[in-house]
Amino acid sequence: MLDHRDIRHPGLGTVRVFLVRRSVAHDPMGCVAAVTGSGRALASVDVDIHADELHFADPATDTTGNTFVTYNPGRYDGVLVLVPDADGFEDIGWNDTTDYYSGGRFAYYHARLAGPGQDGRYTIVRSENPCVPSCAQGATTQVTLRWDGHEYLPAG
Template identity: 75%
Template sequence: MLDHRDIQHPDLGEVRVYLVRRSASNEPTGCVAAVTGRGRALASVDVDVYEDSLHFAEPATDATKNTFVIYNPGRYDGVLVLVPNTDGFEDIGWNDPAEHYSGGRFAYYGARLAGPANDGRYTIIHSSNSCNPTCAQGATAQVTLRWNGHDYLPTE
């Protein structure tokens, strides 16, 4: 186990979130797992990580009640957002940990957190490369994503 945090889930009460590194294969895999205070295991999330590059943001939870985990599969950091729902957490939005490069609904590869700001909320700074004419020569753009109560969307 790499780390754990006790968070206050709006529907389930106290939940302990674990960050675990598994190395059963040649590819290092991390896991984000959670258990309620009554011992019920919630759905886990597997993600490729480089060495021990899986950790909680500080603070782990912001004013939105979302919990933030930073991962790095070997090149750039990514941000996983655990968004509470009545059964645990929303689906991150990928079916295979190899999708960490393309991200998911609540998984942002090539991203970093900013904040929390005065409102107690993090924003996500997401970078993308045009790869035109090549990725080494492509233009890099950044977009700031803010929580609207359902999703992280670009600010205008």
């Protein structure tokens, strides 16, 4: 186990969230697992990591009630957002091929957290490169994403 935090879940009370490192075929994998106060295991999230690069943000939860975990699969950092729902947390939404570099609905690769700001909320700063004419020659831009109550959308 790398770390754990007790967080306040709006429907389930105190939930303990664990960050675990495990090896799969000699490749380090991370796992975000959670257990309710009554001992019920919630759905876990697997993530490709380099070494032990799986950490809680500080603070782990912002005023939205979302919990933030940073990871690095070996090149760029990423951010996982645990968004509470009735059963535990919303599905991270990895794409169909579980390509940890592409991200998902609440998984942002090549991204970092900013804040929390004056409003007590984190924003996610995501780098994007259209790879035109190639990834090496493409212009990398940064987009700041803000929570709208349902998802993270570009600010502006």
